[in-house]
Amino acid sequence: MRKAKATQKKTPAAGIKRRKKGFEMTSGLLQSRIRQATETRGFSEMRLLTHWVEIVGESTASMARPIKVSYAKGGFGATLVLLTTGSYAPMLQAELPKIQxxxxxxxxxxxxxxxxxxxxxxTGFSEGRVQFEHVKEKPRSQPSPKVLAEAHELSAGAQDENLRRALEKLASSFLHRADNTLKKVDR
Structure with missing residues (x-):
């Protein structure tokens, strides 16, 4: 009786797709769900959302963002809905042909x-202010010469040159971060 159960092959439940063996990129796993979410708002091209700054330019992107694309019943053209603040609306109105x-x-x-x-x-969104500007990353501060010297000292014992450089980089990063944390606490 037990052998009969052991020899039966287990089949996956209907509707469940088996994945490939091994690792997969997260973007590949989430692609269909992201597409479904954007298509509910009418965006059949996700690039419109993800590359908005490159499409319309920095100045226009700082004034507005796309929120919906609605299609007419006859299928003749769609309507793009842009969100902006009241003060930017007249300037955005002048840009409409270029945006289109x-x-x-x-x-x-x-x-x-x-x-x-x-x-x-x-004001009025959960963050408190409407923010259309895309925040650019701040340049990272460089470690001080004192921190670099200490990191070089700590990694001096390594025989392999590549390992020594990697350890020096790790130590300088760690010491620099610790140095910045102490400076913030002292304020």
Whole structure:
């Protein structure tokens, strides 16, 4: 009786796809779910959301962001809805033909026939302020010569040159971070 159960092959439940063996990139695993989420808002091209700054330019992206693409029942062109604050609306209105051309270039055809501007108050989102600017990374501060000398001292015992350089880099990073933390505490 036990042998009969052991020889039966277990089949995966219907509708469950088996993954490949080994590791997979996270982007590949999440691609279908991200596509579903963006398509519910009408974005069949995710590049419109992810590369908004490159598509419309830095100045326009700092004034507005896309929130929805709605398609007409007849299928003749879609409407892109942009979110902006009241003070930027007149400037954005002047940019509409340029925005429409650039967005249609992303789609590859005249997908967007109208652009609707939705205004919001400068405060009111969960963060407290509407932020259209894309925050650029601050340049990292460099370790002081004292920290570099101490890191060199700590890694001097390593025989292999590549290992010594890696240990020196690790030590300088760690010591620099600890030095910055102490400076913040002293303030």
């Amino acid at each position: 051309d650039r967005v249609n270039a992303v789609y590859g055809y005249s997908a967007i026939s109208r652009i609707h501007i939705t205004q919001t108050a400068p």
